[in-house]
Amino acid sequence: xxxxxxxxxxxxxxxxxxxxxxxxRLSRRVLALLGADGLxxxxxxxxxxxxxxxxxxxxxxxxxxxxxxxxVRHLKHxxxxxxxxxxxxxxxxxxxxxxxxxxAAAEAELDRFGHFTAGRKRLMFRTLLAELxxxxxPAVRWESYAAxxxxxWLLVEMTALKALAxxxxxxxxxxxxxxxxxxxxxxxxxxxxxxxxLARLLALLALRHHPARRAAAARGTEHTLRHLRADGGLPFxxxxxxxxxALAGLALTAAGHAGHPALAGAARALAELQHRDGGFGFTRxxxxxxxxxxxxxxxLLRATDPVRxxxxxxxxxxxxxxxRNEDGGFPTFARGVASERAMTAAAVNxxxxxxxxxxxxxxxxxxxxxxxxxxxxxxxxWSRNTxxxxxxxxxxxxxxxxxxxxxxxxxxxxxxxxxxxxxxxHLLAGQGPDGGYGHDADGPSDPISTAYAAIALAHLPPxxxxxxxxLRRAVDHLTGRQRPDGGFTSVPDQAGPRPLLYDAPVLADVxxxxxxxxxxxxxx
Numbered sequence: 001x002x003x004x005x006x007x008x009x010x011x012x013x014x015x016x017x018x019x020x021x022x023x024x025r026l027s028r029r030v031l032a033l034l035g036a037d038g039l040x041x042x043x044x045x046x047x048x049x050x051x052x053x054x055x056x057x058x059x060x061x062x063x064x065x066x067x068x069x070x071x072v073r074h075l076k077h078x079x080x081x082x083x084x085x086x087x088x089x090x091x092x093x094x095x096x097x098x099x100x101x102x103x104a105a106a107e108a109e110l111d112r113f114g115h116f117t118a119g120r121k122r123l124m125f126r127t128l129l130a131e132l133x134x135x136x137x138p139a140v141r142w143e144s145y146a147a148x149x150x151x152x153w154l155l156v157e158m159t160a161l162k163a164l165a166x167x168x169x170x171x172x173x174x175x176x177x178x179x180x181x182x183x184x185x186x187x188x189x190x191x192x193x194x195x196x197x198l199a200r201l202l203a204l205l206a207l208r209h210h211p212a213r214r215a216a217a218a219r220g221t222e223h224t225l226r227h228l229r230a231d232g233g234l235p236f237x238x239x240x241x242x243x244x245x246a247l248a249g250l251a252l253t254a255a256g257h258a259g260h261p262a263l264a265g266a267a268r269a270l271a272e273l274q275h276r277d278g279g280f281g282f283t284r285x286x287x288x289x290x291x292x293x294x295x296x297x298x299x300l301l302r303a304t305d306p307v308r309x310x311x312x313x314x315x316x317x318x319x320x321x322x323x324r325n326e327d328g329g330f331p332t333f334a335r336g337v338a339s340e341r342a343m344t345a346a347a348v349n350x351x352x353x354x355x356x357x358x359x360x361x362x363x364x365x366x367x368x369x370x371x372x373x374x375x376x377x378x379x380x381x382w383s384r385n386t387x388x389x390x391x392x393x394x395x396x397x398x399x400x401x402x403x404x405x406x407x408x409x410x411x412x413x414x415x416x417x418x419x420x421x422x423x424x425x426h427l428l429a430g431q432g433p434d435g436g437y438g439h440d441a442d443g444p445s446d447p448i449s450t451a452y453a454a455i456a457l458a459h460l461p462p463x464x465x466x467x468x469x470x471l472r473r474a475v476d477h478l479t480g481r482q483r484p485d486g487g488f489t490s491v492p493d494q495a496g497p498r499p500l501l502y503d504a505p506v507l508a509d510v511x512x513x514x515x516x517x518x519x520x521x522x523x524x
Contacts, residue, residue, distance in 0.1 A: 009458035010398070011467065013475055015520040022479045023516040025486035027255050030248050030513050033506060034262045038269030039284070040510070042244035045503040046233025048088040051075055052095045053201040054224060054234050056132070060208060061218040067225045067232075072096070074232035085109060085500060087125055094132040103134040116338045117498060120147075120158075124497065127161045130168055131205065137168045151333040152288045153199040156186050157497075160199075163206035172209075183207055187220035192227065195238040195286045198497070200224060236502040240494070241283045242273060246296035248510045253303050254517025267304035270297050271312045278319030291330050292382060294319055295346035302353065313354075320347050321360055328363030332382065341379050342389040344368055348396035361400050368393065369415025374422055384495045385439040386430070387452035390423050394456040420460060427453055428466050435473030436481075439491075447481050447490040447508055450474050451515025458519045475519050478512055488512045 013019070033040045055071040062068075075092050083089050090106035093099045106129065110122045123144055130137040145162035147155045159179050166174040183203040186193045192200060200220070207217040228234060249266045257263065274280060279289025280297040298316040301309040324330050329339025330347040348364045351357035367373075378389035397416050430437055430453070436445025437453040457471040481488060492503035493511065 009455075009518050011460060011462045011464070011471070012458050012519055012521040013471060015475070019475055019479050019516075019520060022482050023255055023513070023520055026482070026488070026509060026513045026516065027252065027257060029486050029509055030252060031257070031260065031262055033248060033509070034245070034266055038245070038262075038265035038267075039241050040244040040248050040266075040506060042240040042283070042504045042506045044235040044237055044239055045505065046074065046078075046229045046231050047236050047500075047502055048075060048078055048084050048092050048233075049500065050197050050201060050236055051078075051233040052088070052092045053198075053205060054221070055095050057201070057204055057208065057217070057221040058225070061214070061221050062225075065222075065225065067228060070228065070232035071234075078233070087500065090129060090134060091132065094129065094134040098133065103129055107135075121497060121499075124157070124161055127165050128202075131164045137165055142166075142174050149334050149336055151290070153194050153196045156182065156199045157202050159183060160202035160206040163209065164202075167206075167209040180207075180210060180213065184213060184216060187216065187223075190223040190226065191285070192224075192238050194288060195281075195283050196236075197224070197227070197234055197238070198236055201234075236496060236500075237283070238285075239283045240504045240507070242270065242280055242286075243282045243293050243296065244504065244506055244510055245270060246280075246293065246300045247507070247514060249300040249304065250296065251510055251514035251517050253300070255513055256517070256522045258303065263300075263304055267301055267309065271301060271309055274312055274315065277322075278315035278317075280316070288333065289319060290333050291320065291323055291343045291347060292332060295343075295350035298350040317351060317354055317357060320351055321357065323347070324360055324363070328367035330364065339367060340381060341368065341373065341376075342381055342383070342392050345389070345392035345396040349392065349399050352396075352399035365396070365400055365416070368396065369419050371415075374415070374418055377426055378423070380439065381498060382495055383452075383493050384499065384501055385437070385446075385449040385452065385493060386426070387437050387449050387456065388493070390426060391452045391456040391459075393419065394423050394459045398459050420464075423456060424460055424464055424467060427456055428470055431470055431473065435477035437474070444491075445477065447478060447488045448493045448511045449490075450477055451512045454478070454515040454519040471519060475516070478516065 035041060051071055051074055058065050058068045075096060079092055086105040086109040090102035093102045110125060123138060123140060126135060126138045129135045145158045147158040159182055163175045166172050183206055186203045187200055204217050204220050207213040245266050249263050252260065252263055273284060275287065275289050277289050280293040281288050282293050294316055298313060302313050306313060323335050325335060325339045327339055329344040331337040331339055332343050344364050344367055348361055352361050378386040380386050397420055430441045432445045434445050437449040438444050438446055439449060454471060454474045457467050457474060460467045488508040490508035492501040493507060494504060495501055
């Protein structure tokens with residue numbers, strides 16, 4: 001069965017009455033998340049990194065401000081009760097008591113990071129720790145801070161870090177007038193540019209070292225303090241409204257609510273937020289498009305009303321087509337940046353129903369099934385759990401198989417079979433004794449990771465050895481984790497800058513419904 005270009009699961013569970021009740025109660029919660037404007041409100045929780053950097057600014061520029069004590073209390077409480085990763089702990093300890101003791105753990109954490117952005121991330125955090133006095137400034141070439149062709153906020157962040165390094169190394173002349181102007185423009189308004197608090201904070205940290213811009217840094221800090229959360233901390237970004245709305249719409253569609261009026265409102269709201277380049281950003285007010293959000297939004301617009309939104313669908317397809325790299329894969333933000341497996345699979349899912357995108361889909365399938373990549377496990381990237389890349393890959397193989405879209409197949413049968421087998425092996429090996437999944441095979445189970453795994457297991461071909469019992473155990477695990485109010489609580493799933501986690505709590509309900517919608521057979 002094909003619904004608006006989204007392949008239905010070939011191997012869903014019939015489901016027990018308890019499992020269907022679980023899905024139905026959760027569906028009602030997710031429907032209630034869609035506001036009068038059609039969008040899901042998806043605020044992000046406070047994070048130690050941003051709260052620590054804001055405290056540095058307050059102590060330097062606004063020492064008498066009452067928010068200082070709120071920030072200190074928030075950080076101390078978080079470090080005592082729920083300490084995050086070693087990188088953030090090192091930053092917080094350096095800010096709170098000047099202790100360099102956590103820096104060694106932070107260095108070890110950086111060394112373990114194996115993503116293709118690892119070199120830049122190590123430079124980013126070592127420069128930041130050096131600004132806080134925890135480690136010496138990295139002795140690197142100034143060109144190392146360049147970020148040509150990257151997303152808008154990364155350009156700002158690296159420019160700010162360069163300015164911090166230039167100050168720390170006694171070379172202020174290394175920062176040009178244009179670079180200072182870029183940083184000043186980011187903090188000029190109270191509105192949080194690109195919804196990114198981290199970019200704003202790094203710009204303010206740099207501007208405070210420029211004698212002529214220190215007053216502007218103080219004003220920008222005061223404006224930022226108006227965005228403190230009730231717990232006294234500051235988040236990484238302002239929210240994930242577009243991302244959460246698209247995912248909620250797809251979850252409700254999968255759960256059997258395709259004709260609900262709320263979905264029409266969600267599609268209408270998203271269509272109005274499409275960028276000039278045809279892409280979408282992660283929340284309202286963000287102008288940087290990306291493959292991840294565009295793929296989800298495109299899928300929902302096509303699933304909701306492909307005729308009404310034909311123009312928006314085509315423009316989103318054009319955006320994705322313009323993103324693809326020469327190797328057939330897709331990056332997150334900009335053509336020419338390294339292709340990512342999860343993003344490539346996302347693009348396949350979004351483009352496969354369009355006959356005009358046949359060649360791009362075939363190239364992307366060849367990228368995914370390249371022998372050099374088949375031996376690699378699913379990546380942990382914007383989503384820290386590997387089951388995210390696994391489910392998107394399995395869905396991509398379904399979306400691009402013969403008959404899934406326009407009656408023609410994509411890719412090579414042998415490569416697809418091998419990749420499916422790799423995904424199955426990964427899913428069977430990663431399931432915990434409780435039936436759930438964690439961020440990786442050694443991590444504790446959580447609802448979001450488990451829901452993603454359930455999608456992948458449901459979309460493997462019927463008869464895949466071990467898939468059906470693994471799917472039953474995963475759905476049983478999810479059913480047992482439902483709260484009395486029908487919702488779910490999960491550990492954070494999203495990462496940014498990778499590998500640092502940040503928490504948008506609403507995603508627990510949305511992602512679990514997506515999983516249950518795919519995993520359970522619809523009611524007749």
